[in-house]
Amino acid sequence: LNAYEAYDAIYDVVQSIPPGRVATYGQVAELAGLPRRARMVGRALRELPDESGVPWHRVVNSQGAISDRGECGESEREQRRLLRAEGVSFDRRGRVALVRFQWDP
């Protein structure tokens, strides 16, 4: 897979995550045929324009936590808001219970 194909594969996988479920970066990489390349998933999502219909908010890290964006926490709150609107709940540390909400394709 070249860089473009890899990104497309990543976006395809993210598109297929159903509402109300989440997937981890490593899981998306694996399903996209890119094992051990979770960091690449992070980059792909980072470069996603806002108007793309890709549900980037349904991707969390392996701990069920929302990964740091460096930016003043703006998009982290947005991600929590979007997930809550789909029925995904958070524990008191702000993490998703993967046992309940992780997507199992």
Place this chain on the structure above:
DNA sequence: GCCATGACGGAGC
């Protein structure tokens, strides 16, 4: 081409 930098993850302590 070298090097630092990550929307990461697993092992170890």
Place this chain on the structure above:
DNA sequence: TGCTCCGCCATGG
């Protein structure tokens, strides 16, 4: 639970 320490690999300087 919550650190560190590595391996990972595309990107930008």
